[in-house]
Amino acid sequence: MSKPATPVAPPLKDELDIVIPTIRNLDFLEMWRPFFQQYHLIIVQDGDPTKTINVPEGFDYELYNRNDINRILGPKASCISFKDSACRCFGFLVSKKKYIFTIDDDCFVAKDPSGKEINALAQHIQNLLTPSTPFFFNTLYDPYRDGADFVRGYPFSMREGAPTAVSHGLWLNIPDYDAPTQLVKPLERNTRYVDAVLTIPKGTLFPMCGMNLAFDRELIGPAMYFGLMGDGQPIGRYDDMWAGWCTKVITDHLGLGVKTGLPYIWHSKASNPFVNLKKEYKGIYWQEDIIPFFQSVTLPKESTTVQKCYIELSKMVKEKLGPIDPYFTKLADAMVTWIDAWEEINSPAQSAPAADAKKDGPSSKKK
Numbered sequence: 524m525s526k527p528a529t530p531v532a533p534p535l536k537d538e539l540d541i542v543i544p545t546i547r548n549l550d551f552l553e554m555w556r557p558f559f560q561q562y563h564l565i566i567v568q569d570g571d572p573t574k575t576i577n578v579p580e581g582f583d584y585e586l587y588n589r590n591d592i593n594r595i596l597g598p599k600a601s602c603i604s605f606k607d608s609a610c611r612c613f614g615f616l617v618s619k620k621k622y623i624f625t626i627d628d629d630c631f632v633a634k635d636p637s638g639k640e641i642n643a644l645a646q647h648i649q650n651l652l653t654p655s656t657p658f659f660f661n662t663l664y665d666p667y668r669d670g671a672d673f674v675r676g677y678p679f680s681m682r683e684g685a686p687t688a689v690s691h692g693l694w695l696n697i698p699d700y701d702a703p704t705q706l707v708k709p710l711e712r713n714t715r716y717v718d719a720v721l722t723i724p725k726g727t728l729f730p731m732c733g734m735n736l737a738f739d740r741e742l743i744g745p746a747m748y749f750g751l752m753g754d755g756q757p758i759g760r761y762d763d764m765w766a767g768w769c770t771k772v773i774t775d776h777l778g779l780g781v782k783t784g785l786p787y788i789w790h791s792k793a794s795n796p797f798v799n800l801k802k803e804y805k806g807i808y809w810q811e812d813i814i815p816f817f818q819s820v821t822l823p824k825e826s827t828t829v830q831k832c833y834i835e836l837s838k839m840v841k842e843k844l845g846p847i848d849p850y851f852t853k854l855a856d857a858m859v860t861w862i863d864a865w866e867e868i869n870s871p872a873q874s875a876p877a878a879d880a881k882k883d884g885p886s887s888k889k890k
């Protein structure tokens with residue numbers, strides 16, 4: 524069985540959008556300019572829509588604030604979080620590209636051990652364009668990488684691998700720790716550069732962080748709903764986790780792969796652990812029930828699309844997690860609203876109201 528050669532990843536500049544949630548000016552883009560300038564940016568401005576967000580010159584972008592979200596989605600805007608980075612999923616909704624890369628505005632270009640600047644976007648593209656190995660673990664890590672291969676005993680019938688849906692990157696400097704860990708280890712910095720990309724095995728969940736993440740929007744986009752957080756919600760900093768758990772059970776069901784590891788970014792800002800604790804604390808004990816729920820999920824074989832899987836999942840969330848707290852009933856409903864919004868914005872015969880609203884486009888853009 525011939526193994527696909529490791530392609531030199533093409534830039535995909537017309538097939539990928541970069542989605543940035545922000546409450547700040549986007550000066551961080553200056554450091555990314557060599558890697559990002561040829562790509563279209565979708566900036567989701569959170570918080571006060573009257574605030575002006577400065578985007579450095581020379582970038583091609585569209586910027587949406589809360590007024591735009593409300594105008595475009597109408598009542599369905601209720602599923603998009605406000606005053607939380609979860610708002611980024613609006614960018615996933617309105618993009619028209621096959622691939623998405625999302626990054627936080629306090630994430631900068633990191634250097635590998637040789638001192639070379641890491642083109643995180645190119646590595647994500649490489650991860651997404653090469654297969655995953657969710658069904659049988661390759662002990663020499665990514666077999667599709669130059670200088671590596673499948674090891675002895677790896678079934679040849681499985682060496683084609685599976686399509687890769689998600690590429691989960693990591694962080695040097697400030698690691699993505701929860702608040703209790705941040706409080707106990709305030710000075711800990713991640714200095715360990717591990718030169719590896721791993722497929723997360725089928726049947727295994729993982730804590731997906733949204734700050735350095737890429738995915739194939741056509742393969743898994745509708746599952747990338749960053750759950751209801753922020754203003755008016757009892758929980759925060761679990762938006763990306765929720766999306767990751769929903770995504771993983773669906774990629775497992777559909778035979779798709781999720782990778783984690785390279786690329787690294789340099790995470791520069793430690794958010795306030797006390798503020799984070801207030802956001803996270805319910806999640807810290809709720810997740811002791813949430814994880815067994817996701818581990819028990821079996822999706823019907825008739826669920827052959829991400830949308831169908833997601834709707835089935837929302838029913839299970841309402842039934843199994845609803846008794847824990849009314850929040851999960853609200854979240855299950857928001858999951859359905861998200862899919863309705865996805866269909867409205869992305870279906871070929873876009874409904875009139877959405878088409879009109881979209882026609883007005885974002886608050887600001889630069890071509």
Ligand SMILES: O=c1ccn([C@@H]2O[C@H](COP(=O)(O)OP(=O)(O)O[C@H]3O[C@@H](CO)[C@H](O)[C@H]3O)[C@@H](O)[C@H]2O)c(=O)[nH]1
Binds near residue numbers: 543568610626628763
């Ligand atoms: O209300 C808000 C707050 C922030 N943003 C934007 O979202 C990202 C992340 O903001 P920040 O870096 O301040 O948050 P972190 O504590 O580092 O957490 C992020 O990292 C992950 C969890 O560890 C997850 O991605 C985030 O929770 C920035 O771009 C802010 O500008 C916002 O849109 N709304």
Ligand SMILES: [Mn+2]
Binds near residue numbers: 627734792
């Ligand atoms: Mn941050």
